[in-house]
Amino acid sequence: xxxxxxxxxxxxxxxxxxxxxxxxxxxxxxxxxxxxxxxxxxxxxxxxxxxxxxxxxxxxxxxxxxxxxxxxxxxxxxxxxxxxxxxxxxxxxxxxxxxxxxxxxxxxxxxxxxxxxx
Amino acid sequence: xxxxxxxxxxxxxxxxxxxxxxxxxxxxxxxxxxxxxxxxxxxxxxxxxxxxxxxxxxxxxxxxxxxxxxxxxxxxxxxxxxxxxxxxxxxxxxxxxxxxxxxxxxxxxx
Numbered sequence: 325x326x327x328x329x330x331x332x333x334x335x336x337x338x339x340x341x342x343x344x345x346x347x348x349x350x351x352x353x354x355x356x357x358x359x360x361x362x363x364x365x366x367x368x369x370x371x372x373x374x375x376x377x378x379x380x381x382x383x384x385x386x387x388x389x390x391x392x393x394x395x396x397x398x399x400x401x402x403x404x405x406x407x408x409x410x411x412x413x414x415x416x417x418x419x420x421x422x423x424x425x426x427x428x429x430x431x432x433x434x435x436x437x438x439x440x441x442x
Numbered sequence: 443x444x445x446x447x448x449x450x451x452x453x454x455x456x457x458x459x460x461x462x463x464x465x466x467x468x469x470x471x472x473x474x475x476x477x478x479x480x481x482x483x484x485x486x487x488x489x490x491x492x493x494x495x496x497x498x499x500x501x502x503x504x505x506x507x508x509x510x511x512x513x514x515x516x517x518x519x520x521x522x523x524x525x526x527x528x529x530x531x532x533x534x535x536x537x538x539x540x541x542x543x544x545x546x547x548x549x550x551x552x
Contacts, residue, residue, distance in 0.1 A: 359541065361488075368445070368529075368544070368545045368546035369480070369482070369488065369531050369533075369543045369546065370445075370543060371533070371540070371541040371542060371543055373540075374539060374540075376539065381539070383539035383540055385540060385542075386443050419487060419488070421488075426476065426535050427476050427478070427493060427494065427535065428476070428494070428533070429478070429480075429490060429533070430490050430493070430499065432487035432488055432489075433487065435487060
């Protein structure tokens, strides 16, 4: 059974960074990737980027290039989203999801609320 | 990577059918048969409803169906039920290991 469990809510100051974790159980890292998707208040879902373990590579949406880093520790089956230079518009619920490579996101974490406020 | 275009809202009565459209470009929806649809109830995790344009994951009702023509994909929900009320998002593979979501459609069951 696939489960993705994310770290708890965070409150951050503008200009700082946040690191959200996503611990996976079940078949994830051997055959799948991990994508990160966010939803700001009143907005839609937005794909941020992914990590594909079999290639050891990350890809990012253009608008987050240079500000986001997605990594994974396969020994602990945990993926990480690191977002830097936070602004208030980064206030959102961040989701990790198991990615069937290049196709779709079939299992999702419970979401992590990140609030950016001075 | 511009967001795919979805109608902001749609409504229908119980038992009716509705269709949600999702328009992209020849670089995403029009190029790949890798369109997926997600149901999102507020406060919960999104749920995969359709993948690869028209395939249903195990456990998803056959009242949900998907199709694609050119740069536009569609999700049809037949026999509307109260629990179908949610936000629906399309998503397409966009090349180079990236994805793009639609802006979302709010479905109201009257």
